[in-house]
Amino acid sequence: xxxxxxxxxxxxxxxxxxYLFAWSKPVIKLAHQEKDKITILxxxxxxxxxxxxxxxxxxxxxxxxxxHGNETTITGHNNQPLVDxxxxxxxxxxxxxxxxxxxxxxxxGPKSIKQGTKTYMGYTEDFIFVYDTxxxxxxxxxxxxxxxxxxxxQTAISLLEEKTTGQAYADSQNSFQKTIRSLLxxxxxxxxxxxxxxxxxxxxxxxxxxxxxxxx
Amino acid sequence: MTNTEKNLIELVVSRLQTMPENLxxxxxxxxxxxxxxxxxxxxxxxxxxxxxxxxxxxxxRSLKDIAQSVLNNV
Numbered sequence: 001x002x003x004x005x006x007x008x009x010x011x012x013x014x015x016x017x018x019y020l021f022a023w024s025k026p027v028i029k030l031a032h033q034e035k036d037k038i039t040i041l042x043x044x045x046x047x048x049x050x051x052x053x054x055x056x057x058x059x060x061x062x063x064x065x066x067x068h069g070n071e072t073t074i075t076g077h078n079n080q081p082l083v084d085x086x087x088x089x090x091x092x093x094x095x096x097x098x099x100x101x102x103x104x105x106x107x108x109g110p111k112s113i114k115q116g117t118k119t120y121m122g123y124t125e126d127f128i129f130v131y132d133t134x135x136x137x138x139x140x141x142x143x144x145x146x147x148x149x150x151x152x153x154q155t156a157i158s159l160l161e162e163k164t165t166g167q168a169y170a171d172s173q174n175s176f177q178k179t180i181r182s183l184l185x186x187x188x189x190x191x192x193x194x195x196x197x198x199x200x201x202x203x204x205x206x207x208x209x210x211x212x213x214x215x216x
Numbered sequence: 217m218t219n220t221e222k223n224l225i226e227l228v229v230s231r232l233q234t235m236p237e238n239l240x241x242x243x244x245x246x247x248x249x250x251x252x253x254x255x256x257x258x259x260x261x262x263x264x265x266x267x268x269x270x271x272x273x274x275x276x277r278s279l280k281d282i283a284q285s286v287l288n289n290v
C-alpha cells in the first residue's frame with residue numbers, strides 16, 4: 001500500500017518557533033499512526049545543508065515547513081534560509097507544500113507553482129497568533145495559541161487523512177471559522193475578543209495555490 | 217500625520233488597552249509583543265504599529281461578513 005513520504009522542518013530557537021514546535025506534535029503523531037514515512041528536521045537540524053540533502057535522499061511528496069519567513073524565503077534554525085525564491089526554488093518541484101510561516105505565499109508560493117510545485121499552501125501576510133505568557137513554559141497547554149495553531153495545522157492533518165489539497169485548505173478555513181463563531185456566540189471574555197481580529201487576519205491571508213485536487 | 221490617522225491610532229490604542237496583561241502576540245519575525253509594547257509601536261506608527269492598525273481596520277471591515285456568517289450557521 002502506498003504511503004507518502006513527508007518532510008517536516010521545525011526550528012526551535014525563539015518563542016514563536018517554540019510554539020510552532022509544540023503544536024506540530026499532533027501532526028507528527030498522526031503521521032506516525034498512519035505509518036507514513038516521515039522525516040523531521042528539528043532544532044539545529046533545520047538548516048540548509050540538512051534540508052537539501054534530505055530532500056534529495058527521501059524525495060518527499062509533502063513538505064511541512066514550520067518557522068519564520070518573508071515574501072521570498074522560508075527559514076529554519078536561527079532564521080537561516082531553507083528555501084529562497086531566487087536560489088533553490090526547484091527543491092519544491094513536484095511536491096505539495098504547506099508553509100506555516102509569514103508571507104511566503106506572496107511571492108515564493110506563486111513563483112514555485114510556475115516552476116512545477118504541485119500545490120503551495122501558506123500565508124500572504126504575517127501569520128500572527130496570541131499566546132498566554134503564563135503558559136510560555138508549556139506551550140502545548142496554551143489553548144489561546146492553540147486556537148490559531150490547531151486551525152492552521154488542520155491543513156496538514158487533512159492531507160495526512162488522504163484528502164485533496166483543496167479539501168485540506170477548506171478544512172483549515174472551516175476550523176478558523178468555527179473558532180471565530182464560537183468566540184462570537186459565547187459570552188465573550190476580553191481575552192477572546194482580543195484574539196478574534198488576529199484569527200480573522202490569519203484566515204483571510206491563508207491561501208492554496210496551484211493544483212486543488214492533489215494528494216500527498 | 218492627518219487627523220484621520222491620529223484618530224485611527226487613538227482608536228486602536230483604546231482597543232489594545234482592553235487586552236488582558238497576560239496575553240502576548242507573535243508577529244512572525246518581527247517578534248513577540250505584550251500590550252504595552254504594542255501600544256508604544258502603534259503610537260510611534262512604526263512597521264509593527266502600522267501592521268496592528270492594518271489588522272484592526274481589516275477586522276472592523278470584516279465584521280459585517282462575520283456577523284452574516286454566524287447568522288447563517290446558527
